[in-house]
Amino acid sequence: MTSVKICGLVSEEQVLAVASLPVDHIGFVFARSKRQVTPVQAGAWIRRMKEARGDDRPLAAGVFVNFSREELAAVLEEAPLDVVQLHGQEDAAYCRWLKEAYPGLQIFKVITLTGGAGSRETSPELVIQERLQSYQPYVDGILLDTFDPVYGGGSGKTFAWEAIPPYQAWCREAGVRLIVAGGLNPDNVNELLESYRPDGVDVSSGVETEGMKDMDKITSFVGRVKRFV
Structure with a gap:
């Protein structure tokens, strides 16, 4: 079944609400962004989610852009992340160090x-x-996203999905998951799934209303992905 990541959560209330849905990952943005949170905040919310959900919980992912090794290590000391998502120019040596x-x-x-x-x-x-x-040898997933020239992370806009197949073929051969982000929302996610069948999808702004996470949109998005076979 296709995995779902809801990214850019900014409060304990959001974390607990999203964690009650059949999502696979929740995401916290530590890079410069309007959704940026601190390691202390994310750490507290992750621990609260673990208390509330136990093993029946999404994995916690952190979004980083060109953090030094020392900076990333400092975040991991405060926030017990399960996944590190690297949006910058981090090379294979950096990933090897993390592993x-x-x-x-x-x-x-x-x-x-x-x-x-x-x-x-x-x-x-x-x-x-x-x-x-x-x-x-060092990554568990390749995530395709659109480039944001201001923040360096995702822009919330779609890219030409016709670019997916070469990456998908490589990921399948390499035993690495392919995750697609960029401009997804409840109205277009099934088109992506029907046409390309990625291993996972990642959404943030596409489940927001006026810049705030919208639980109706999140529930609709998750439901449409999880009903897809």
């Missing part, structure tokens, strides 16, 4: 695409050849 320093921690490496066709850097085939091969 060795934090056994059991999952790593999602983000590949940023433009709102149009293809990667903002080069063709998918060259990205795979030049970058993904080196990441293979």
